Amino acid sequence: MxxxxxxxxxxxxxxxxxxxxxxxxxxxxxxxxxxxxxxxxxxxxxxxxxxxxxxxxxxxxxxxxxxxxxxxxxxxxxxxxxxxxxxxxxxxxxxxxxxxxxxxxxxxxxxxxxxxxxxxxxxxxxxxxxxxxxxxxxxxxxxxxxxxxxxxxxxxxxxxxxxxxxxxxxxxxxxxKLKKILWDAAKMKDLPQANFSDLLANDKALLRFLQEVEELGLCIVKEAPTKSGQLERLTKRIGHLKRTHYGLTFTVKVKANANNLAYTEKSLNLHVDQPHLEDKPGVQLLHCISQYEGHGGDNLLVDSFCVAEKLREVHPEKFKLLTDTLVDFYDIGVEDGIKFHAINQEPTINLDKSGEIKTVSFNNMVRDSHFGCQAEQTWAWYDAMMNYHDLLSDPQFAITYKMSAGDIIVFDNNRVLHGRKGFQMTGGERHLEGGYWDWDEVRSRRRVLMAESDLN
CATH class of the missing domain: 3.30.2020.30 (NE0471 N-terminal domain-like)
Structure with a gap:
C-alpha cells in the first residue's frame, strides 16, 4: 500500500x-x-x-x-x-x-x-x-x-x-423519528391544540402541530368548518390521504345493517384502527361535523406505550407474552359495492430490535377466533391481555374528550388507542368524517418544514 x-x-x-x-x-x-x-x-x-x-x-x-x-x-x-x-x-x-x-x-x-x-x-x-x-x-x-x-x-x-x-x-x-413523550391522564390534562386556519396558512404552526403529533401522538385541531372535505384541505398541507378498503375518507354515522361497529350507537372498546392490515394506517384523523348533544358519545384516548411500559415494570412476564404471541385480526364486508376480506397477524405489543415499543395492535372488535397460540398457553395470554386492558382503561391513564363540532382529533394510530362511550340517539345527528395519513408522509413534511425554518 x-x-x-x-x-x-x-x-x-x-x-x-x-x-x-x-x-x-x-x-x-x-x-x-x-x-x-x-x-x-x-x-x-x-x-x-x-x-x-x-x-x-x-x-x-x-x-x-x-x-x-x-x-x-x-x-x-x-x-x-x-x-x-x-x-x-x-x-x-x-x-x-x-x-x-x-x-x-x-x-x-x-x-x-x-x-x-x-x-x-x-x-x-x-x-x-x-x-x-x-x-x-x-x-x-x-x-x-x-x-x-x-x-x-x-x-x-x-x-x-x-x-x-x-x-x-x-x-x-x-x-x-422524534423521540416519543409518554403521557398519562395527569400529564395530558391540557390537550395540545392547533387552529385549523393557522395550519392552512402558517408553516410554523404546521411544524409545531406535526411535532406534537409525532412526540405526543395526539393533537386537537379546533375550528374546522363543519362540512365534509376539510380533511382533504388539511391533507394538502401534508401530503396525501392513505386509501384503505373504506376509501380515502369514511363517514361515521349511525346506520342500519352497519358493516362496522363504529356505525352504531354502541360503546367501542379502546382500539387502534385496521390492525387487520399488514400496513395499517399510521395516523388517524376524525373530524366532528355534528355532535350528539345528549349523554354519551365521548371519545376515550390513552397512550398505549405509556401503559405498556407500566405493564413491563409491574408484570414483565405478561409484557413478554404480549410481545411474543401472534394475534389474528380480520375484517370482512362490503364497501361501495366492493367486497373485502383482510387478515393480518402480529403481536399485541411489537418491539423494535433495541427493545423499544414500536407499535401496539389492540382491537377486540376485530380480533379473530383463529389464534396462533398453543392451547396450553391460551389462558396465560388472556390473563396478560386482561391485565393490559385493565391498565389501559384505568382513569390514571385514559382521558375522556367529547368532540365539539369543528374539532379534528389527530392521533398516532400505532400508539394512541381510542374508544367511544355508547349513546342513544333521540334526535339530531352524530356525524364524523375520518381519514388516515402514513407516517412516511408526515415525517417527510416535518423534515422539509424543519429545514426551511432553519434556513430562514
Whole structure:
C-alpha cells in the first residue's frame, strides 16, 4: 500500500502538528500529481451539493448542524483502513476508506439534481485507500487522491454531520423519528391544540402541530368548518390521504345493517384502527361535523406505550407474552359495492430490535377466533391481555374528550388507542368524517418544514 506524502512546501509533519495548535494554522496532507481541474470541479460540486443538513425538531439539539466546524489535520490509518480526522475542538473521528470512496460527491460519482449515488457497487474496490490527503488552511474540506486513480473532496461540515460516533448517530435519529413523550391522564390534562386556519396558512404552526403529533401522538385541531372535505384541505398541507378498503375518507354515522361497529350507537372498546392490515394506517384523523348533544358519545384516548411500559415494570412476564404471541385480526364486508376480506397477524405489543415499543395492535372488535397460540398457553395470554386492558382503561391513564363540532382529533394510530362511550340517539345527528395519513408522509413534511425554518 502506498504511503501518503507527509509534508507540504518543505514543512515537516512535526512542525505542522505543532502549528495546528495555533488558531491561524492547520495541519495538512499533500497530494502530488492531484489533477487541478478535477480537484476544482470536485470542490465546486461539493459546495453545490452541500446543503444545510435537516435540523432536529424540539427533541434534539441543533448545535452540531449550526456550528462552524473545521478540520485541523487528517491522517490515514492504513492498518485500520480508516482516515482519522482531527477537528478544531481537539476531538477526532474515524472514517472507513471504503465508505469515503463510496460516498464521493463529485459529478462522476454523485448526481446532484437527484441526490443519487452513480458509482456502481461493482466498481467500488474493496481495498481502496488514499495515496495522498490534503487539508487546506481554512480547514473546511478534506481532499483525497485514491489508489484507483480517482479524487474526492469532502466538506468538513458534511463529514462532521456523518461522523461514526454515538452523538452524531443519536442526532441522526431525530431526523428519522422524534423521540416519543409518554403521557398519562395527569400529564395530558391540557390537550395540545392547533387552529385549523393557522395550519392552512402558517408553516410554523404546521411544524409545531406535526411535532406534537409525532412526540405526543395526539393533537386537537379546533375550528374546522363543519362540512365534509376539510380533511382533504388539511391533507394538502401534508401530503396525501392513505386509501384503505373504506376509501380515502369514511363517514361515521349511525346506520342500519352497519358493516362496522363504529356505525352504531354502541360503546367501542379502546382500539387502534385496521390492525387487520399488514400496513395499517399510521395516523388517524376524525373530524366532528355534528355532535350528539345528549349523554354519551365521548371519545376515550390513552397512550398505549405509556401503559405498556407500566405493564413491563409491574408484570414483565405478561409484557413478554404480549410481545411474543401472534394475534389474528380480520375484517370482512362490503364497501361501495366492493367486497373485502383482510387478515393480518402480529403481536399485541411489537418491539423494535433495541427493545423499544414500536407499535401496539389492540382491537377486540376485530380480533379473530383463529389464534396462533398453543392451547396450553391460551389462558396465560388472556390473563396478560386482561391485565393490559385493565391498565389501559384505568382513569390514571385514559382521558375522556367529547368532540365539539369543528374539532379534528389527530392521533398516532400505532400508539394512541381510542374508544367511544355508547349513546342513544333521540334526535339530531352524530356525524364524523375520518381519514388516515402514513407516517412516511408526515415525517417527510416535518423534515422539509424543519429545514426551511432553519434556513430562514
Amino acid at each position: 502506498l504511503r501518503p506524502q507527509l509534508s507540504r512546501g518543505g514543512v515537516s509533519l512535526a512542525r505542522m502538528a505543532a502549528a495546528s495548535t495555533r488558531a491561524s494554522a492547520s495541519a495538512a496532507r499533500v497530494c502530488n500529481g492531484f489533477q487541478k481541474t478535477e480537484r476544482k470541479m470536485c470542490i465546486e460540486t461539493s459546495k453545490r451539493n452541500f446543503v444545510n443538513p435537516l435540523r432536529q425538531a424540539s427533541t434534539f439539539s441543533n448545535v452540531t448542524s449550526n456550528s462552524q466546524v473545521f478540520v485541523s489535520a487528517a491522517e490515514p490509518d492504513d492498518k485500520a483502513a480508516m482516515l482519522k480526522i482531527h477537528w478544531g475542538d481537539s476531538k477526532t473521528d474515524l472514517y472507513p476508506f471504503i465508505w469515503l470512496r463510496d460516498n464521493c460527491q463529485c459529478p462522476q460519482c454523485f448526481e446532484s439534481s437527484s441526490r443519487s449515488r452513480k458509482l456502481l457497487l461493482q466498481d467500488l474496490p474493496r481495498d481502496v485507500h488514499p495515496i495522498a490527503v490534503e487539508v487546506p488552511k481554512d480547514g473546511r474540506s478534506v481532499s483525497l487522491s485514491w489508489s484507483d486513480g480517482h479524487s474526492s473532496v469532502f466538506s468538513s461540515s458534511w463529514l462532521h454531520r456523518r461522523a461514526f460516533n454515538s452523538s452524531s448517530r443519536n442526532q441522526r435519529l431525530g431526523d428519522i
